[in-house]
Amino acid sequence: MNNTEKIKKSLNKRYRKEKRFRLLSLLAVLTGFACLFILLVDMIIKALPAFIQTEVKLDIHFDQEKLELAAHFEPEELQNANFRGLIKQSLQQRFPTVRKRSDKRALMRLISVDAEYQLRDKLQAEPQLLGETVPIWLLVDDDVDTYLKSDKQFGRVSQKQIAWITELEQQERFQKRFNYWFFQTGDSREPELAGILGAVMGSFYTLLVTLLLSFPIGVMAAVYLEEFAPRNRWIDLIEVNINNLAAVPSIVFGLLGLAVFINFFGVPRSAPLVGGMVLALMTLPTIIIASRSAIKAVSPSMREAALGLGASKVQVAFHHVVPLAMPGILTGTIIGLAQALGETAPLLMIGMVAFIVDIPQGVTDAATVLPVQIYLWADSPERAFVAKTAAAILVLLLFLVAMNGLAVWLRKKFERMF
Amino acid sequence: MKKIGRYIILAFLTAPSLVLASGRDVINIVGSSTVYPFATVVAERFGKSSKFKTPKIESTGTGGGIKLFCAGVDINTPDITNASRRMKQSEFNLCQKNGVKKIVEVLVGYDGIVLANTKLKPQMQLSLRDIFLALAKSVPATDGSETLIDNPYKTWQDVNPNLPANKIEVLGPPPTSGTRDAFAELALEGGCQTFSFLKALKKKNKSRYKAICHGVREDGAYIEAGENDNLIVQKLVANPNAMGVFGFSFLDQNSDIIQGSIINLATAEFESIADGDYPISRPLYFYVKKAHIGVIPGIAEYITAFTSEAAYGEDGYLTDKGLIPLDDAKRQMMRQNANDLQNLDL
Numbered sequence: 001m002n003n004t005e006k007i008k009k010s011l012n013k014r015y016r017k018e019k020r021f022r023l024l025s026l027l028a029v030l031t032g033f034a035c036l037f038i039l040l041v042d043m044i045i046k047a048l049p050a051f052i053q054t055e056v057k058l059d060i061h062f063d064q065e066k067l068e069l070a071a072h073f074e075p076e077e078l079q080n081a082n083f084r085g086l087i088k089q090s091l092q093q094r095f096p097t098v099r100k101r102s103d104k105r106a107l108m109r110l111i112s113v114d115a116e117y118q119l120r121d122k123l124q125a126e127p128q129l130l131g132e133t134v135p136i137w138l139l140v141d142d143d144v145d146t147y148l149k150s151d152k153q154f155g156r157v158s159q160k161q162i163a164w165i166t167e168l169e170q171q172e173r174f175q176k177r178f179n180y181w182f183f184q185t186g187d188s189r190e191p192e193l194a195g196i197l198g199a200v201m202g203s204f205y206t207l208l209v210t211l212l213l214s215f216p217i218g219v220m221a222a223v224y225l226e227e228f229a230p231r232n233r234w235i236d237l238i239e240v241n242i243n244n245l246a247a248v249p250s251i252v253f254g255l256l257g258l259a260v261f262i263n264f265f266g267v268p269r270s271a272p273l274v275g276g277m278v279l280a281l282m283t284l285p286t287i288i289i290a291s292r293s294a295i296k297a298v299s300p301s302m303r304e305a306a307l308g309l310g311a312s313k314v315q316v317a318f319h320h321v322v323p324l325a326m327p328g329i330l331t332g333t334i335i336g337l338a339q340a341l342g343e344t345a346p347l348l349m350i351g352m353v354a355f356i357v358d359i360p361q362g363v364t365d366a367a368t369v370l371p372v373q374i375y376l377w378a379d380s381p382e383r384a385f386v387a388k389t390a391a392a393i394l395v396l397l398l399f400l401v402a403m404n405g406l407a408v409w410l411r412k413k414f415e416r417m418f
Numbered sequence: 419m420k421k422i423g424r425y426i427i428l429a430f431l432t433a434p435s436l437v438l439a440s441g442r443d444v445i446n447i448v449g450s451s452t453v454y455p456f457a458t459v460v461a462e463r464f465g466k467s468s469k470f471k472t473p474k475i476e477s478t479g480t481g482g483g484i485k486l487f488c489a490g491v492d493i494n495t496p497d498i499t500n501a502s503r504r505m506k507q508s509e510f511n512l513c514q515k516n517g518v519k520k521i522v523e524v525l526v527g528y529d530g531i532v533l534a535n536t537k538l539k540p541q542m543q544l545s546l547r548d549i550f551l552a553l554a555k556s557v558p559a560t561d562g563s564e565t566l567i568d569n570p571y572k573t574w575q576d577v578n579p580n581l582p583a584n585k586i587e588v589l590g591p592p593p594t595s596g597t598r599d600a601f602a603e604l605a606l607e608g609g610c611q612t613f614s615f616l617k618a619l620k621k622k623n624k625s626r627y628k629a630i631c632h633g634v635r636e637d638g639a640y641i642e643a644g645e646n647d648n649l650i651v652q653k654l655v656a657n658p659n660a661m662g663v664f665g666f667s668f669l670d671q672n673s674d675i676i677q678g679s680i681i682n683l684a685t686a687e688f689e690s691i692a693d694g695d696y697p698i699s700r701p702l703y704f705y706v707k708k709a710h711i712g713v714i715p716g717i718a719e720y721i722t723a724f725t726s727e728a729a730y731g732e733d734g735y736l737t738d739k740g741l742i743p744l745d746d747a748k749r750q751m752m753r754q755n756a757n758d759l760q761n762l763d764l
Contacts, residue, residue, distance in 0.1 A: 080467060105733065113735065117466050156674050189459045189739075262494070268442070269494060270474060351448075355458040357465055357472035358444075366444060366474045379646055381455060381671040381740070386648075 043397075047390035053179040053192060054145045055137040056111065056168060058090045062123060062130050078124055083116035087138070095164060106161055112139035112192050137175065142191040142384040148174065156383070182391065186357045187373065191384030194377070196395050198359045202272055202352075202367030203341060203399065209276020209363055210283055210340050215333055217280075218287030219322070222329075225288075226295040227317045246285035253282045254346030262350060270351035270366040278346050283336035290332020294325040327411040334407035338400055344371045370396045442493055445473035445716055449483030449500030451645070452529055452596060453702050455667060456741050457500050457724075463735070464723045470716035473498075480596050484705075488513035491709040497717055501703045502529065502596045510764040520708035523762040524721065525752055526730050528742040530666035530691040530699040531601050532678040533588070536658045542574070542581065542679035546697060549681070550609025551577045552586050553640050555633035564615040569635045589643040589650045590663035600700045601663055602632040605681075608697055651676060666691065666699075667740025691742045699742065708759060718759070725753040 064071075066089055067081040091107050092098070098107055115138040122136065123129055140148075144165060147154040157165070168174060186198030221242075229235045257278035261267045267274045298321050306316045322329075347353060353372050360367035368376070370392065377389040447457060454477040465472025478486065480501045487499035488509060505513075505523070513521060533549070535542060551557050552574065556566040574581035591598040610631035611617045619627045634640050643650045647664040651672050654662045661679070669678050669686060678686025684695040691699050704724070711717045723729060730736050732743050744752060 079469075109738070113463075114466075154674070156671070189455070189462055266494060269446070270476070351476050353476060355454070355461065355475040355477075357462055378648065381647070381665075381668045383671060 040397075043390045043393050047387060047394050049146070049149045049384075050182060050387035050391035051179050052149060052176050053181065054140045054148050055175050055177060056140050057135050057137050057173045057175070058087065058094070058111075059133055060086050060090050060119060060136050061133040062086065062119075063089070064130060075124075078120065081120070083119040083123075086119060087111055087115055095167075103160060106158060107164060109141055110144050110161060110164065112141050113190055114139055114193050139192050140174075142382060145192055146384050148176075182388075186359045187355060187368070187376070188357065189355075189380075189382075191380075191382050191388055194385070194388055196370075196373065196392055198356060199368055199370045199373035199392070200395065200399070201360050202275075202356075203369040205272035205360060205363050205367060206275040206279060206352075206369055207337055207341060209273055210279045211333070211337060213277060213280035214283045214287055214336065218284050218333070219291050219329060221284075222288050222291030222295060223317055223322060226292050227313065227321065242285050242288055246289060249345075250282055250343050251345040251349065253278050254349035256281065257346065258349045268364055268366075270354055270356070270368075271364045272360060272367045273363040274350050275347055275352050275367075275369065276363065278350060279340040279343060282343070282346065283333075283340050286336035286339065287329075287333050290335070291325065291329045294328025294332065295321055297328065298324045323414070324416065326414040330410045330414065331407050334403055334410075338403050341369075341399060341403070342371050342396070344369075344375060347372060370399065443715055444471045445498065445714055445720055446496045447473050447475040447498040447500065447704075448478045448486050448496040449476075449498075449704070450480040450502040450596060450702070451477040452480075452502040452665060453500035453526070453704065455739055456526065456702070456736050457704065459736060459739055460720070460724045460729055463729075464716075464720055468716065468719055468723070470719065473716075473720060475500075479594075484509045485512075487705065487707065488516055488518050490516045491518055491707065493710075493713065495707070497707050497710040497714050498720075499705050501705065502600065502700060504701065504703060505705060505762070505764065507764055510762070518707055518709070521762040522706040522708060522721070522756060522759050524704050524706070524725065524756045525744065525748075526702050526704065526724065526741070527736070527744055528691060528699045529702055529740075530686060530696055530742060531597060531604070531663065532666055532669045532686040532698075533605075533661050533663055533681065534654065534669055534676045534678045534686070535661045536654050537675055537677050538658050539584075540582070541677050542661070543683075544581075544679050544681050545578075545612075546605055546609035546682055547612045548574075548578050548581065548609070549605050550612070550631075553588060553634055554606055554610070554630070555635045556630060558613055558616070566630065569637070569639075571639075584659045586639045587641065587657070587660040588639065588663060589641050589653055589660055591645060591647075592642040595645055597663070597665060601698065602634065604698045604700065606634070607631040665740070666742065670740040688737070688742065692745070702741070705762070706759075708761070711759065718757075721756050721759075725749075725756045 063086065066085045067083065068085070069077060069081055088104075088108060091111070092104075095107060098104055118138055119136070143154070143156045144161070147157045147162075147165070152162075181193065182195050184197055185193060185195030188194040225235065225239070257274060261274050261277055262269055267277070302320050302324065303316055306320050307313075311319065344353065347369065352368055353375070354366065354368055355376070356366050356368050358365070374389055374392045374396065377385045377392060445461075447461070449457075454475060458475050461473040461475055464470065476483075476496075480503060483496070483499040484501065484505060487496050489495050505521075510521075513519075533542070533544065551569075552571060554569060557569050557571075559565045559567045560570075571577050571586060573583050573585055575583040577586070590601065616627065616630060619630070641660075643653065643662075647668045650662040650664055651668060654660055654676055662676075666678075666686065669676060670688075680686070682695075682697050684690045684697065686696060690696045706717060706721060726734075727749075728734050730741065730743055731749065732746070734741075734743065737743055743749065
């Protein structure tokens with residue numbers, strides 16, 4: 001048997017091997033994809049009810065007497081007027097046979113606790129409604145909402161309540177609408193009112209602070225280490241430490257933030273400012289490492305050409321090397337920020353895991369962030385929060401996709417071919 | 419490039435001045451995760467119906483909250499801390515040492531701890547003694563002698579012949595949880611005390627008594643299921659033989675799929691917990707830093723809102739969330755004390 005025959009004989013074996021490898025690789029990709037797909041589908045199915053909200057139409061008589069207002073009253077008195085009484089009155093007119101005290105309470109429980117504030121806002125906006133009777137769409141309670149959305153397979157509403165709901169349904173007093181509130185309000189303990197905007201703004205401000213701090217510092221550090229630093233033992237030590245820092249568990253940064261930023265410098269607790277500072281510390285190593293490799297990848301001929309034409313070292317770095325390395329630097333930065341977006345552990349230490357209703361207006365207002373909001377909702381006893389949790393996860397994923405999209409776009413924009 | 423650099427420097431220079439300019443106008447509340455679901459509801463309504471901002475509430479656990487609260491009277495420290503047990507003497511001393519001299523204590527109600535299973539299975543009827551025998555690490559020997567053996571019981575029937583022959587499988591909170599502390603103290607210790615020789619041990623050797631009466635078995639019958647009570651509820655549905663330990667509000671919200679066990683002949687229901695018939699319930703408190711009243715706007719008004727009949731009363735909105743209210747006389751007195759800002763003295 002000569003060599004050619006030997007090779008021919010082994011050839012089939014090699015082909016088989018290659019085929020096997022390809023198949024396995026494909027399987028690996030498909031497994032990953034299937035996991036992602038299952039997760040997404042599961043989340044979307046669970047989240048769907050959160051995007052729909054049921055409302056009920058009640059005829060409300062804005063009765064001055066029932067509101068417990070005097071004949072002449074100051075506009076501020078409207079703030080604490082008895083709007084709950086109006087809803088009670090309206091429901092009683094609709095269901096005159098309900099007499100027992102406990103039944104009356106059960107009847108009131110059909111309507112969201114926020115309905116009275118809805119009425120108050122309505123009357124404050126349109127004072128001429130006083131004394132009039134108008135049909136108004138009010139939010140229903142989360143239990144009723146879940147009952148109507150889950151094909152009446154929800155056991156937390158009582159038999160009596162079901163009878164009332166059926167009656168209201170026959171009079172076509174329910175409507176389902178898109179839950180735009182979810183995108184306009186902050187956290188709430190009532191699932192029908194809870195919204196994601198507070199957490200989205202909190203995440204936005206936190207990441208803004210993180211970006212403003214970590215990007216310039218990270219890029220400067222990388223430029224210095226790559227372009228200017230002498231090669232000696234100190235620089236080696238710094239390098240090793242930066243690489244180590246990238247692997248430090250994030251809760252350690254939270255403890256550092258608590259000790260240094262809050263207790264020593266007196267930065268306000270729970271604010272995006274301190275959250276952003278802590279997350280900036282966490283992102284810095286990622287940015288420095290990514291930026292350094294991007295700078296290293298710029299071809300030496302660029303540097304030499306610039307130096308040869310008489311540019312100073314600073315000019316070489318900032319006119320030529322950094323712009324060329326920008327796509328890599330930006331990708332690293334956005335990966336670092338995406339990591340920071342999903343962090344909750346360090347924020348626990350600095351008080352950002354909290355119940356905050358008001359939407360933050362700046363970096364010093366108390367705020368929470370998206371992953372924390374998900375955690376808080378997942379921990380709530382009310383069942384309707386299951387859907388809210390899934391919806392919040394979708395919003396977080398959307399945020400991530402948007403950030404990664406931005407990274408791709410920036411890379412395309414700054415990429416230069418030679 | 420130059421312009422960007424200038425903006426960055428500007429941002430650095432202005433950031434600190436922004437910090438200094440902001441005084442605090444939001445009430446800062448920390449503390450127990452058990453009180454959190456109730457305090458947040460009060461806070462939200464308070465923010466909507468008053469001219470003050472909605473208080474910010476962190477769920478740090480009772481111990482962690484008191485530690486933060488007692489750190490000092492500085493404006494950066496919390497104004498109020500929630501607790502699912504009374505403040506300890508040592509904690510009160512820490513507060514005094516750090517200058518937090520005047521504290522107002524408010525008892526808001528009770529929380530029941532339930533042992534629940536899925537509605538697909540019959541309701542369990544347990545005594546505290548059954549619970550102790552089923553879950554304690556070491557139990558009195560079966561021969562009637564006053565010796566302790568490692569818990570040998572595998573099924574509920576082994577514990578008590580009247581119970582079903584299901585494997586003992588109880589999902590509950592980990593040792594770090596306040597719910598677990600309360601469960602050990604009220605349920606296990608309650609069952610432990612039904613053995614007279616163990617009860618006598620309390621006087622002789624307190625630490626050994628505590629180790630026996632609070633020790634939970636570690637052979638897999640008691641499963642630590644994390645702090646998330648929703649997860650325990652889900653697992654009960656998936657595993658019909660398992661029982662779960664959690665707060666009453668989770669039973670209340672899931673009453674269509676799970677049921678609380680009858681303990682010492684009392685059902686895990688609102689009325690029996692309020693009457694004190696149900697043996698496993700604990701008090702819920704909050705503590706107010708008096709030095710901050712008048713400095714941070716709205717604290718006194720928040721106390722009034724929390725102790726109003728509409729909130730913590732018998733038909734108040736907190737009972738809809740699962741809070742067990744105090745009885746009428748106690749509520750009256752507590753409201754009076756709270757609104758007069760009476761000092762706590764331990």
